[in-house]
Amino acid sequence: MKRETKISIAILVVGFFAIALYWFSDNKRGYSIEDERLVLPKRGEDDFSSLREVKEYLEDIKEALVKTDGVVPLDSSEIDSKAQEVQEFLLHNRAFLSDTRDAQGRLEHNDMMTIRPAIVSALSSQTKALCQATLCYQAEKYNFVTNTTTRAIVDVKNRKLLELKRFSQMQPDISKRLRNIAKVIALNAPQIKRELGRTPSLKDMSMANVRGSLNNSPCENENHLCVAPTFSYHNKEEALWAIVDLSDLKLVAAKWAGLGKTTTPSCISERSFQNREIMENYCQKDTLYSQDGWSLAYRITGSDGLEIIDATFNGQAVLKSAKIVDWHVAYKAKEGASSLGSSESYVAGRRIEYVKDKNDSFRFGYNDAMGCPMYSTSVVLPFNTPQIESIVKDGKEIGFYILQDYRNPKWPMACNYRYENRFEFYRDGSFRVVGVNIGRGCGENALYRPVMRIDLDLGAESFYKYENGLWQKWLTEQSDFQRDAKEYYKDKYLYKIENQKYGYFIEPNRGEFNDNSRGDNATLFATRFKSGEGDEDLLTLGSCCKLDEDGVERYIDSHESIDNQDIVLWYVPRIQNDARAGHEYCWADTVLEDGKLVVKEYPCIVGPKFVPIQ
Amino acid sequence: MYSLKRYLPIIIAICIVSIGALWSIHKKNSKKIKEEKTFDIGTFNRTRGCERLPNFLAKLRVPQPIAIDLSQQNYKGLAFLYGRGLNRAVHLKTWEAFDYFSTYALDPKGNIYLTPMPFVSVNPKTFEFQKNIYFLDTNSGNLSIWLSLDEVKATPNNPFGVIAVVYDCDDSTLWVSAIDESSYDKGRGVIYHIDIASKKILQRVEGVDALSLALLKSSKGKFLLMGDARKSQLLAMEIKESRALANPIKLLELPNTLEHIRKIKVKGENLLELQTIPFSYTLIAQTSSSGDDRKHYRAIWQSGIGFWKIENY
Numbered sequence: 001m002k003r004e005t006k007i008s009i010a011i012l013v014v015g016f017f018a019i020a021l022y023w024f025s026d027n028k029r030g031y032s033i034e035d036e037r038l039v040l041p042k043r044g045e046d047d048f049s050s051l052r053e054v055k056e057y058l059e060d061i062k063e064a065l066v067k068t069d070g071v072v073p074l075d076s077s078e079i080d081s082k083a084q085e086v087q088e089f090l091l092h093n094r095a096f097l098s099d100t101r102d103a104q105g106r107l108e109h110n111d112m113m114t115i116r117p118a119i120v121s122a123l124s125s126q127t128k129a130l131c132q133a134t135l136c137y138q139a140e141k142y143n144f145v146t147n148t149t150t151r152a153i154v155d156v157k158n159r160k161l162l163e164l165k166r167f168s169q170m171q172p173d174i175s176k177r178l179r180n181i182a183k184v185i186a187l188n189a190p191q192i193k194r195e196l197g198r199t200p201s202l203k204d205m206s207m208a209n210v211r212g213s214l215n216n217s218p219c220e221n222e223n224h225l226c227v228a229p230t231f232s233y234h235n236k237e238e239a240l241w242a243i244v245d246l247s248d249l250k251l252v253a254a255k256w257a258g259l260g261k262t263t264t265p266s267c268i269s270e271r272s273f274q275n276r277e278i279m280e281n282y283c284q285k286d287t288l289y290s291q292d293g294w295s296l297a298y299r300i301t302g303s304d305g306l307e308i309i310d311a312t313f314n315g316q317a318v319l320k321s322a323k324i325v326d327w328h329v330a331y332k333a334k335e336g337a338s339s340l341g342s343s344e345s346y347v348a349g350r351r352i353e354y355v356k357d358k359n360d361s362f363r364f365g366y367n368d369a370m371g372c373p374m375y376s377t378s379v380v381l382p383f384n385t386p387q388i389e390s391i392v393k394d395g396k397e398i399g400f401y402i403l404q405d406y407r408n409p410k411w412p413m414a415c416n417y418r419y420e421n422r423f424e425f426y427r428d429g430s431f432r433v434v435g436v437n438i439g440r441g442c443g444e445n446a447l448y449r450p451v452m453r454i455d456l457d458l459g460a461e462s463f464y465k466y467e468n469g470l471w472q473k474w475l476t477e478q479s480d481f482q483r484d485a486k487e488y489y490k491d492k493y494l495y496k497i498e499n500q501k502y503g504y505f506i507e508p509n510r511g512e513f514n515d516n517s518r519g520d521n522a523t524l525f526a527t528r529f530k531s532g533e534g535d536e537d538l539l540t541l542g543s544c545c546k547l548d549e550d551g552v553e554r555y556i557d558s559h560e561s562i563d564n565q566d567i568v569l570w571y572v573p574r575i576q577n578d579a580r581a582g583h584e585y586c587w588a589d590t591v592l593e594d595g596k597l598v599v600k601e602y603p604c605i606v607g608p609k610f611v612p613i614q
Numbered sequence: 615m616y617s618l619k620r621y622l623p624i625i626i627a628i629c630i631v632s633i634g635a636l637w638s639i640h641k642k643n644s645k646k647i648k649e650e651k652t653f654d655i656g657t658f659n660r661t662r663g664c665e666r667l668p669n670f671l672a673k674l675r676v677p678q679p680i681a682i683d684l685s686q687q688n689y690k691g692l693a694f695l696y697g698r699g700l701n702r703a704v705h706l707k708t709w710e711a712f713d714y715f716s717t718y719a720l721d722p723k724g725n726i727y728l729t730p731m732p733f734v735s736v737n738p739k740t741f742e743f744q745k746n747i748y749f750l751d752t753n754s755g756n757l758s759i760w761l762s763l764d765e766v767k768a769t770p771n772n773p774f775g776v777i778a779v780v781y782d783c784d785d786s787t788l789w790v791s792a793i794d795e796s797s798y799d800k801g802r803g804v805i806y807h808i809d810i811a812s813k814k815i816l817q818r819v820e821g822v823d824a825l826s827l828a829l830l831k832s833s834k835g836k837f838l839l840m841g842d843a844r845k846s847q848l849l850a851m852e853i854k855e856s857r858a859l860a861n862p863i864k865l866l867e868l869p870n871t872l873e874h875i876r877k878i879k880v881k882g883e884n885l886l887e888l889q890t891i892p893f894s895y896t897l898i899a900q901t902s903s904s905g906d907d908r909k910h911y912r913a914i915w916q917s918g919i920g921f922w923k924i925e926n927y
Contacts (some may be wrong), residue, residue, distance in 0.1 A: 004620055004621060008623035008626065008627035011628060012631060015627070015631025015635070016631065019631070019635055019638050022635075022638060022639075283798070367735060375798050375894075375896070377736045377773050379897050381896070537770050
């Protein structure tokens with residue numbers, strides 16, 4: 001065979017092999033939400049008030065509350081002379097300003113957003129005819145408290161208000177000033193700097209996705225005004241999208257996504273960012289963490305909140321699992337509740353259970369499960385990802401904590417809840433399981449009971465209670481009312497759990513942890529470990545409202561031996577909320593402060609501390 | 615001349631490979647373009663259905679209009695609302711026996727087929743209830759289990775099971791969807807086509823998570839419309855000779871990724887009305903009593919340019 005023929009055959013074979021490879025290879029995927037990388041803020045990184053632009057804006061809001069009925073006017077550099085006349089006219093027009101106060105007459109923060117020659121499409125047919133004969137301007141104002149846009153059409157020459165429309169729950173195009181503030185916040189956000197590896201500059205940024213007129217908000221709180229400045233990197237064909245909340249003046253989330261028209265999401269929402277981040281990184285896998293001699297893993301469960309697993313201290317096994325499986329919420333019903341004649345009813349659309357107590361009064365409430373934001377039975381969802389922070393005492397770092405925030409989406413509105421699961425680990429080997437409740441719930445008579453499940457990993461464990469000056473060993477499964485205890489070992493410890501070599505004192509919270517707590521008032525259960533008794537996700541456990549039951553009683557029915565066994569501790573604090581002014585506890589309220597709505601939090605904090613026996 | 619003849623086989627080989635390469639690039643790209651083009655569903659209009667309200671309502675002299683209330687806000691299970699502002703209700707305690715309902719379908723006799731749903735709190739029977747299709751008798755008003763789909767298994771990792779139903783007037787069958795098998799990673803929902811007389815499953819289409827169902831007849835044929843439970847999109851499957859042709863086609867996508875189509879109505883000429891809820895396979899979606907989580911859209915099919923115009927209202 002000739003050399004040329006051999007080459008020809010080789011070209012044909014290689015060529016058709018390459019064509020076949022190309023034909024059967026996958027098309028390069030187009031835009032997919034799965035390609036996006038998310039950046040969520042850390043706690044304490046949301047104060048931008050020291051930035052010059054933000055500081056000046058906050059000062060102008062205060063001034064507007066005194067001088068211009070709460071409306072921050074547009075700067076003269078942003079508008080032409082006619083628009084300045086219109087602004088002057090509107091800032092003294094009673095009709096235009098009639099929505100700037102709440103029912104109590106308190107001023108609400110408003111911004112004048114745009115003033116420009118009227119656009120025909122914005123005019124009614126009657127006004128359209130008038131504006132063909134005279135010069136008309138349209139002005140848009142936004143009320144940050146009520147999330148309402150006001151549009152005014154003004155006859156400039158005759159200084160006459162021709163048309164006034166209010167658009168509730170709608171948001172306008174923003175002013176140049178707010179656009180600039182959004183950019184400044186994005187440029188100075190620590191999360192963005194970390195992502196880019198440097199301080200970005202203004203030229204990197206565009207505002208292509210600044211909100212369109214009268215669309216929904218991308219914020220978690222859809223009543224907030226949010227925009228999305230973007231850092232584009234054409235060489236890498238990707239962009240970093242930042243969501244800036246202009247109501248709270250902070251960055252709420254950011255994401256990396258591709259460039260181009262098809263990759264511009266018409267709505268990027270903070271909630272969808274969080275859901276995916278939490279599902280993929282915390283619901284579907286465990287996260288390992290080591291610090292201060294502690295090594296542990298944590299994950300978000302389907303309905304049992306944040307779980308700490310396999311914790312060791314300096315190589316010694318400490319915890320198999322610690323989690324808060326449920327929050328029982330019970331309310332004392334007002335007179336006449338029993339006339340409902342049913343064991344079930346509804347409060348704000350949620351099914352509730354009624355229970356008659358010993359005093360013949362009624363309790364009603366729910367069992368709130370906390371868990372993964374998707375594919376779970378949870379009702380109170382994780383907000384942001386688990387956060388790890390230092391514990392500092394007297395200026396000295398003494399340990400760290402892992403915290404997961406859970407919220408109903410509309411918290412702090414009535415019948416919406418916020419819980420925090422917090423696990424504290426100290427350098428001296430002690431640790432604390434903490435439940436935090438930040439209201440708000442449905443009423444002032446709420447009794448909250450977080451059900452904590454703590455499975456230590458000491459091996460061949462024995463459990464003791466301190467009474468009559470001695471440590472009394474529990475030989476079988478039983479429970480105890482911490483709230484009734486009269487004496488504590490060293491005035492701190494009521495229980496201890498240990499094996500032959502080491503163990504832990506258990507220090508119930510009686511308000512000694514300097515966190516304004518009013519104590520645990522807990523019930524403690526010690527049970528023998530059994531598969532199916534909370535080692536996997538527990539659905540809601542027991543009744544919300546039977547105050548003589550915590551739900552764990554079913555696990556001590558057989559009173560099995562627990563001496564030298566794998567013991568599981570169930571610790572159920574009970575907390576009475578308080579909504580009295582000046583005494584708020586387990587409560588949250590939204591108040592109008594300096595023209596803007598501010599959430600006031602009054603957390604209640606419970607949970608026992610485990611201290612190594614020296 | 616000799617040298618050209620000598621290299622002719624190489625030139626021919628290069629030409630053949632080049633032509634083959636160009637052809638395969640062209641074919642593959644045109645296939646991709648075809649895939650991405652908006653599907654032409656044809657022109658359609660509202661048609662008169664075959665359903666009617668239960669006979670017992672007429673016996674009770676309940677005046678029209680009557681609304682079937684599955685909102686679970688004021689009545690557990692099922693209620694019929696009537697009167698001025700729909701402020702009066704017919705509700706039996708026995709209609710609470712199977713907890714909460716998701717969607718319903720009426721047949722020409724006035725019987726109602728209902729699908730279940732979990733609602734806020736889970737109780738020991740919650741998961742068991744999710745595998746059944748329920749039946750409300752047109753004459754007696756008795757509520758019972760009509761059919762149990764034993765392969766449907768709701769779990770703590772996905773508390774939903776049978777979720778949507780629509781009655782097919784053409785052949786007296788039900789189209790039913792179940793989404794129990796789906797997980798975060800994969801949609802493993804199933805559409806069942808069930809003959810009412812024999813209760814036999816005529817067809818089973820896998821891999822579609824339909825949160826809502828509706829039937830549509832257009833100039834191009836008959837389609838089963840499905841609100842996707844995983845994405846904010848509306849899907850369609852063509853039905854020919856009482857069988858769904860597999861591979862659902864995407865019709866349109868809504869702007870907010872968190873909104874999922876819960877109700878589909880054919881409202882007029884080339885006009886669909888869509889209602890959405892935030893749905894993430896948890897129990898949080900159903901907790902808003904004010905209804906402000908629900909969004910309403912009009913989807914207008916502009917057949918001339920092959921485009922869906924979507925309006926929020």
